[in-house]
Amino acid sequence: MFSFDPYSPAVDADPFPYYRRLRDEHPCFWSPEAQMWVLSRYADIVTALNDWQTYSSASGNLMTELPGRAGATLGSSDPPRHDRLRALIQHAFARRNLMALEEPIRDIARTVFGQLQGTKSFDFKDVSSQFTVRVLMAALGLPMGDEALVDEKEVRDNAVLMVQSDSRTRTKGPEHIAAYNWMQNYAAQVIAMRRAQPRNDLISHFAQAEIDGDRLDEREVLLTTTTLIMAGVESLGGFMMMFAYNLATFAQARQAVVADPQLLVEAVEESLRFNTSAQRFRRRLMRDVTLHGQTMREGDFVCLAYGSGNRDERQFPNAEVYDIARKPRGHLGFGGGVHACLGTAIARLAIRIAFEEFHRVVPDYTRAADQLAWMPSSTFRSPLVLELSVP
Secondary structure, three states, X not given: OOOOOOOOHHXXXXXXXXXXXXXXXXXXXXXXXXXXXXXXOHHHHHHHHHOOOOEEOOOOOOOOOOOOOOOOOOOOOOOOHHHHHHHHHHHHHHHOOOHHHHHHHHHHHHHHHHOOOOOOEEXXXXXXXXXXXXXXXXXXXXXXXXXXXXXXXXXXXXXXXXXXXXXXXXXXXXXXXXXHHHHHHHHHHHHHHHHHOOOOOHHHHHHHOEEOOEXXXXXXXXXXXHHHHHHHHXXXXXXXXXXXHHHHHOHHHHHHHHHOHHHHHHHHHHHHHHOOOEOEEEEEEOOOEEEOOEEEOOOOEEEEEHHHHOOOOOOOOOOOOOOOOOOOOOOOOOOOHHHOOOOHHHHHHHHHHHHHHHHHHOOOOEEOOOOOOEOOOOOEOOEOOOEEEOO
């Protein structure tokens, strides 16, 4: 009998054979382990993403939600609250000019990846996490250098813990809740600093954002900042790991982007389709829905398996093939509908610059091990360690 448990280490290691069975044989599947329905076909997922009135995010969008977050953040709320939050947060993003970040990101990339000069083996996570946290600090306005409140490794470690879950209990464990509390305390200190001394950074703009007299309240600024640190560190860091994993696995693709860095733009999009780090998010049904002969009831949770939709051959021909010339428009690597990721432009810019600088220093590399340990998370997927070898 077929089973699919999104909390299983076997699914963390390789979800794609499960996804194929789901799409072909069980496109609307009840998972007793997760106590939710699983939608695995691209068309069904897009329909759900575009129908927030039926598939609600207000009970939380993470597969295993953090306490107090549901209904109070951009990703875990529905219109009209979501639209208000998005407008105010988007206003802050607009004021933080993207092009003003390009030079600082380039400087960070040169510093971080320059450390690899002459090395013969290294864990890509070490350098990608340094890069990710420093970029996030620069964009958000987290204190760095002499004014730093914490070590950047603490930010990375706690952000990663926040998105993990306990595969045995299928819940957030004490260590995950403690990491979330740590991050909220850290964010509160930074917000206080930026209120006292505003700068041209996202946290300052969150605190000041105003449209027709409406502003984010204190809790909204705190939860927005906490969520963006979590999502920024894990989504960007996790995807960088997956992109390096793909290029280390598929030598022809790596050689092509090293020879012509302009190909990185499309290679990033294909990696977001082929091996996104954002694998599964949940919704709650606001009415009964009958799909593929199954009736899902009002109040039931539904898992939207983005990673499966991105491999759906009904949408992407030869979907199991990694093809950097594909131009996979409409992939789910950044979600969709009203909850499409707000930080896509910064993420794309940072990834492109990171790999341009990485390939200047290390143009040739392969995976040092066939078997990898994967992060225990029902929502995100990336290797805990990615050892690369240089010929």
